[in-house]
Amino acid sequence: MRHLLPLRYIDAVVRAGSIRRAAEALAITSTALNRRILAIEDELGVPIFERLPRGVRLSTAGEILIQHVRTQLSDMERVRSQIADLSGVRRGHISIACSQAVMPVFLPEQIALYRREHPAVTFHVQRRDREAAEEALADHSADLALVFEPVRLAEFETLLAVEQPVHALMSRRHPLAANGTVRLRDCLRYPIAMPTHSYGVRAVLETAVLRSSIKLHPVIESDSFEFLRHYARQENAISFQIPIGISQGAGSSGDVSRPVDARDVKPGILYLGQLRGRALPVAVSRFASQIAAALAARFDEARAR
């Protein structure tokens, strides 16, 4: 849509932090971009950007404007999608920000399932911790967020919430693997391999031990679940993960998962959400319904918080 080119330009400048860099990204000259910005400021009667020695920054007026611009841009995307939907083929683009946990199994499955029906729809999947995921919604760089545990921003609108009991991950030959569920206390008798604080699992575990005498002493910390899982196998250690991140089938991999007893660790919650009040494009809305249904079928829905 040509008419919102100026809006794209503004957005690009904000994201780039400098007119010249934005111009490069947009594949036009800095002078053209510069003059467009000046023209807009002229029309508005107010500068949108503060000029700094190293680039530009949004002014107060700019802050108001950029909000509008981004809403406008994704709104038009929605309209396009609705119109395209009229003529049969569902096309469009879906951008998701989500925790690591859904990367290995859940999301690939769901996207493949969706694309089987609607091959004209493209996807953009961003791995984001929960805080960054919410920011991505806010600045319209993601349509949906699928994150584990805390939701902070008021702009987050929950579409679905499901319970995710923490599971202990261990080698198939691990002594604890004999039981159906494990107690947290038992786990701590073995070396613990823990994800970093940016992960929801960590937060859930820490709140769980907060009011008990139990202390967590991880021997390994990592921001890669991939690494943690493989490490646990090496040293007979224990790692933790939530069900959605664990492949369901009796994986050929050498490890198993056992739920931690709910008396020790209360289930965390996995949230599917969008930017509050935003009308989603058709494709996004359908995809959201699909994964919501899949989640609801697979896990208990969490009511309160």
Next chain:
Amino acid sequence: MRHLLPLRYIDAVVRAGSIRRAAEALAITSTALNRRILAIEDELGVPIFERLPRGVRLSTAGEILIQHVRTQLSDMERVRSQIADLSGVRRGHISIACSQAVMPVFLPEQIALYRREHPAVTFHVQRRDREAAEEALADHSADLALVFEPVRLAEFETLLAVEQPVHALMSRRHPLAANGTVRLRDCLRYPIAMPTHSYGVRAVLETAVLRSSIKLHPVIESDSFEFLRHYARQENAISFQIPIGISQGAGSSGDVSRPVDARDVKPGILYLGQLRGRALPVAVSRFASQIAAALAARFDEARAR
């Protein structure tokens, strides 16, 4: 804002019903306008208008688009207003659709009061029956509606509702003028001058007599309250009006108003409302608060309906 010129063009064509007429209204050539429309349809990949022998009409895709376009246009207006608000002077434009009743006294007073504080704000006041007023909100040709009685459309969002007991209007020397309130039955012994069905007062009176044996036999019907009031004075007849439409002061005019007993006619309700979900420009929002406060101070607020 130059960048939404194409949007204005689309809107103009929709309102005019033909490209040539719209072009005239926009003070450009029909060919220029025509080509802009074609360009937009080309970008969208779908025709926005159906070509009829006598002009154009929105296609299904167009229906979707025009909704977006109008939201977009008034949204930008809001942003402008917010930005202007930053630099001190409140400027902007307020468009109101309202019943006749508020024209003589209430609205002039309130607008004058508002403009005393904010002289840079301009107004557009449209006299609309309640149905047309709601439509004006829906197609963004009005920001606020102030209407008496029924609200139909789901898109109407009530900001305030106040009770308006029906008053009987008569000459100062009329026999009934002696009483504090009048009974409906007594009124009917005199000639009745009634507003037409498009007015809320009429609707309220008709529902009131619906389940009683009383029958209304107006000798005069008119869509002009001005006329009705003056006529009543001539023939010792009785007309009806709601309090907000009656000048408060012991008017130098020769007529008086007496409330009709609430046992006979239940109070109607005057609604102040906007388009549901719309974020109003600063100026509009402030003005809405002002008249809401004025209404609340002057009349009983109606809760349910």
Next chain:
DNA sequence: CAATCCGCTGCAAAAAATGCACCAGTCCGG
């Protein structure tokens, strides 16, 4: 203090929008 990065401007070239004249189709009254 030189190198570098920034936003901004004069001027000429390129691109886009506009207006004019005109075409083809449809409707309507005589």
Next chain:
DNA sequence: CCGGACTGGTGCATTTTTTGCAGCGGATTG
């Protein structure tokens, strides 16, 4: 049944707008 009055659409010359290039002045940085 036909001519006038509508409609939207198109080719072409003209005007307006946008863009790119080269260069200026200012501020930060190593």
